[in-house]
Amino acid sequence: MILKDILHIYHNELDNLFGNEEVNSFFNLLIEHYLDLKRIHLVLYPEYAVTKEEEQPLFEALAQLKQHKPIQYIIGETEFYGLPFKVNEHTLIPRPETEELVDWIINSHTEHNEASQLKILDIGTGTGCIAIALAKHLKKAKVSALDVSEDALKIAKQNAVLNEVDVHFIHDNILNSRHAKTDLAAVNFDVIVSNPPYVRNLEKVEIQPNVLENEPHLALFVDDDNPLQFYRVICEFARLNLKDSGTLYFEINEYLGQEMIALMKEFNFKDIEFKKDMFGKDRMIFGRK
Ligand SMILES: C[S@@+](CC[C@H](N)C(=O)[O-])C[C@H]1O[C@@H](n2cnc3c(N)ncnc32)[C@H](O)[C@@H]1O
Known part of the structure; x- marks a missing residue:
């Protein structure tokens, strides 16, 4: 089949859901992922034909997109802070807002890190995006990352290899108070960072179906009557395990x-x-011990 004709089918079936531009961008990602073709290929070779085998994943992806499956889960990868990351249904898809958090930390700590080897902990690491981006940019830092989900940690470890950084991954539940006794307690961190679950169940009505039906609820939701549960436990942990003046x-x-x-x-x-x-929303907060 001619590749351009498949693109037409994509537009016919998906434009009303996502709009013309986003459908183009999905198609470009998919032909790059499955056929190793850059988008310019379609322009240069408008009559380019693909075999039955080659077109099959494109039609499978089309069916999944119609079901609102995020493109990142379909191709199993995404980009965060300019770095490649594997994702699957056990990991949250890293968000641009979180890139801003990483950027804030890197900008505030580059000099400090040159002077001394920073010890950093990321709590609720998911794909490992925060920990890995920090390790990549604060080269001397010793970075640890914790998550309760073993499945997420499997992906995070693959992402550390993919990005050629060394991160110490820990499988643990931060809500469990025995941390004082684990190896974490002895570290004395310079920086602790977390993007924990923070969406209240009452906010589910505002969440897009593609997120609600596909992303792990363990990573997203907290009880309406205790929405700061993770923040309280992490503040307590940070009081004990940050150095004086740690952030x-x-x-x-x-x-x-x-x-x-x-x-x-x-x-x-x-x-x-x-x-x-x-988007002008209060999205990140910082404090010093
Ligand atoms: C909002 S996601 C953030 C993922 C990633 N850091 C990011 O910014 O994209 C929250 C993460 O916290 C993890 N998590 C949930 N409950 C946890 C717990 N009790 N202890 C440790 N991690 C937990 C989830 O598995 C998920 O990976």
Whole structure:
């Protein structure tokens, strides 16, 4: 079949769901992933034909897109902070807002890291995106990353290899108070960062079906009546396990900014600062021990 004709089928079937431009971008990603063809190929060779075998994954992907499966899960990969990451149904798809959090940490700690080897911990690492991007850019740093999901950690470990960085991965439940006794307790971190689950069940109505039906709920949702559960435990952990003047960074729920300030003050964090994401929402917070 002519490749361009398959693109026409994509537009016929998907434009009403995603719009013309996004469908083009899906198709480009898919032909690159399955056929190793750059998008310019379609322009240069408008009559380029593919075999039955080659077209099969494109039609399978079309069916999945119609079911709102995220393109990243279909091709099993995405990009974060300019780096390649594998993803699957056990890992959250890294978001652009989280790239901003990583950027904030890198910009604030590059000099510090040159002077001394920073010890960094990422709590709830998922694909490992935060930990791996930090390890890649703060080269001397010693980075550890923790997650309760063994399946997510499998992907995170593959991503560390893919990006040629050394990250110490830990399988653990941060809500479990026995951390004081684990190897983590002895480290004395310079930086602790977390993008924990923070979406309240009551906010599910605002969540797109592609997210709700495909991304791991373990990574996203918290109880309506205890939405800061992870933040409280992590603040407590950070009080004990950060060096004096060590820094704590969180990605946060845009609706709970004031509650987050109160919480960090309760744990005596200083220099508390918000940062807005590219959409102007209070999305990140920082505090110093
Ligand atoms: C919002 S996702 C963040 C993933 C990744 N850090 C990112 O920014 O894309 C939250 C992560 O926390 C993990 N998680 C959930 N409950 C946890 C727990 N009790 N202890 C440790 N990690 C947990 C989930 O498996 C998930 O990977």
